[in-house]
Amino acid sequence: MSLLSRRLFHGILKLGSGEVLTRLCGVAVLLILARRFGVVVVGVYALAQGMVQYSYPFIDFGLRHVGARLIAQYPEASQEIVQQVQKRRILMGSLILPFLLCYASLVNLPRDSKTFLFLFSAIGCLYALSLEWAAWGKEHLRMVGLTRALVPGSVLLFLLLGWRSNHVLWWIILGNAVGYGMLAATFRQWWRRHKPRVEGQIPLAAIRENLAWRRTSVMGVAWFCNMAFASVDMLMLGIMSNPRQVGLYSAAYRIMSQVLFTYYLLNSALYPQLARQNKLQRLRMLRPRILLAVAGMGVVIAGLVTLVRRPLVTILFGHEFLPATLLLMLLVWAIPLDFLTSYLSNAYIAWGMEKKILICTVIGAGSNVILNFFSIPAYGATAAAVNTLISYVIFLASLAIAGRSAKELTIEPEQVAELIA
Numbered sequence: 001m002s003l004l005s006r007r008l009f010h011g012i013l014k015l016g017s018g019e020v021l022t023r024l025c026g027v028a029v030l031l032i033l034a035r036r037f038g039v040v041v042v043g044v045y046a047l048a049q050g051m052v053q054y055s056y057p058f059i060d061f062g063l064r065h066v067g068a069r070l071i072a073q074y075p076e077a078s079q080e081i082v083q084q085v086q087k088r089r090i091l092m093g094s095l096i097l098p099f100l101l102c103y104a105s106l107v108n109l110p111r112d113s114k115t116f117l118f119l120f121s122a123i124g125c126l127y128a129l130s131l132e133w134a135a136w137g138k139e140h141l142r143m144v145g146l147t148r149a150l151v152p153g154s155v156l157l158f159l160l161l162g163w164r165s166n167h168v169l170w171w172i173i174l175g176n177a178v179g180y181g182m183l184a185a186t187f188r189q190w191w192r193r194h195k196p197r198v199e200g201q202i203p204l205a206a207i208r209e210n211l212a213w214r215r216t217s218v219m220g221v222a223w224f225c226n227m228a229f230a231s232v233d234m235l236m237l238g239i240m241s242n243p244r245q246v247g248l249y250s251a252a253y254r255i256m257s258q259v260l261f262t263y264y265l266l267n268s269a270l271y272p273q274l275a276r277q278n279k280l281q282r283l284r285m286l287r288p289r290i291l292l293a294v295a296g297m298g299v300v301i302a303g304l305v306t307l308v309r310r311p312l313v314t315i316l317f318g319h320e321f322l323p324a325t326l327l328l329m330l331l332v333w334a335i336p337l338d339f340l341t342s343y344l345s346n347a348y349i350a351w352g353m354e355k356k357i358l359i360c361t362v363i364g365a366g367s368n369v370i371l372n373f374f375s376i377p378a379y380g381a382t383a384a385a386v387n388t389l390i391s392y393v394i395f396l397a398s399l400a401i402a403g404r405s406a407k408e409l410t411i412e413p414e415q416v417a418e419l420i421a
Contacts, residue, residue: 019149021149022148022153026254027254027258029045029155029156029172032159034318034321038320039248040247042246042247042250042251042317043243043244043246044169044246045250046234046246046247046249047109047117047243047246048117050231050234051103051104051117052124053227055100055121055124056124057223058095058099059096059125060092060220061088061092061219062216062218063088063089063133064136065271066211066216067085068133068271068272069210069275069350071137071138072138072139072272074203074207075138075196077202077203077207078134078195080204082134085133085211086128086131088211088216092128093125093127093128094125097125100122100125101118103117103235107238108241108242108243109238109243113169116170116173119173120172123173124180126177129183129184132144132148135190140194143190147183147186147187150179151176151179151183152179153179154176155172155175155176156175159171159175215354218354219354219357219358222362225358225362226364228365228369232369232372233368233376233384233388234246234249234253234384236372237380237384240372240373247321248323248324248327251317251324251328252313252331253327255305255316259301270346272350274346274350279409282347283409291340295336295340297336298336298339302332305328305332309328309329310322312328313325313328326382327381327385330386330389331388331389334388337389337395337396340396341399344396344403345360348403353402353406356403357402359398359402360402363395364391364392364394364395365391367390367391368387371390372384372387
């Protein structure tokens with residue numbers, strides 16, 4: 001096994017040490033809500049989680065990936081990088097609060113549920129205080145993996161404490177607040193132990209250039225559009241349909257996302273190494289045999305889930321969720337497409353191709369939003385699942401075209417023979 005493969009394997013294990021626990025806690029919360037409270041409550045909770053997920057790329061706005069890349073490249077300047085990045089993240093976390101309030105007021109839910117949506121998502125903005133991105137850049141992957149379980153673990157704990165209560169959503173809010181508080185405190189303590197005692201010559205010009213608004217905003221909009229591409233269906237269903245449709249779609253989507261999480265670990269572990277590659281090494285990562293292997297793994301997984309979709313939904317969520325089997329059958333075929341788009345997106349970002357990613361994600365997200373706008377009112381969650389597949393194909397095609405014309409992947413003629421070898 002090569003040095004790169006060993007480092008990648010160890011990185012996946014470190015991230016996975018906490019990611020498995022994170023997923024188990026998240027699934028446990030969803031299953032308890034599904035079994036005890038039904039489809040509608042699952043839909044409300046799924047909307048709240050969706051709002052938090054959209055808060056993350058807005059708060060980061062390119063800073064997570066750019067900051068991690070800078071720390072990987074200039075570890076001696078990490079203190080300066082952290083100070084600049086955190087100031088901007090806290091600002092963005094404050095600016096998103098009015099948008100969360102606006103969305104919560106528009107959804108088709110009772111007032112108590114709208115209040116829950118806003119409070120739950122507003123607490124999620126405490127993510128701005130976390131230094132998880134800095135630990136990622138320093139490749140402290142076990143730390144990153146384990147701390148991801150703090151919030152879902154806390155939510156699960158408080159749900160179990162209050163699951164017999166008539167106000168279970170308030171217990172979930174309390175668990176969310178405690179979880180984010182622990183997350184921020186844990187990383188603050190970690191940073192006090194790992195920040196450089198004495199910094200060498202700080203490349204201020206390079207740091208300022210990379211953190212300039214014109215640079216990070218490109219990455220921020222791209223990542224926000226990527227989130228819209230992946231999960232805007234849920235939020236549009238909340239406004240244009242009803243909580244039952246959201247609950248069914250959430251159940252199917254959650255099963256698919258559990259399948260994907262191991263692959264996302266691979267991409268996260270690979271990112272700091274991709275950021276250090278030269279052009280020849282980059283092109284080697286895009287060889288057809290690698291891309292075909294990535295897609296092939298996705299096809300096998302999608303086929304297996306398709307075969308067991310009905311008993312899987314029934315065992316996990318109960319008979320009330322059986323209509324979600326059709327949605328799951330459609331969504332799982334996005335897995336091989338997601339394997340390819342996630343791999344390419346992660347690589348392009350690591351190689352500094354933010355503008356290319358921005359164009360591709362705007363195309364993918366735009367197609368998804370337009371398709372959903374015209375079809376969700378009539379066909380609900382089924383339309384959202386079909387549109388997901390169509391927009392994945394569009395997104396993948398745009399990534400392929402962008403890669404062929406990128407100067408970051410152009411090599412000299414004399415290097416072609418070395419690449420083939």
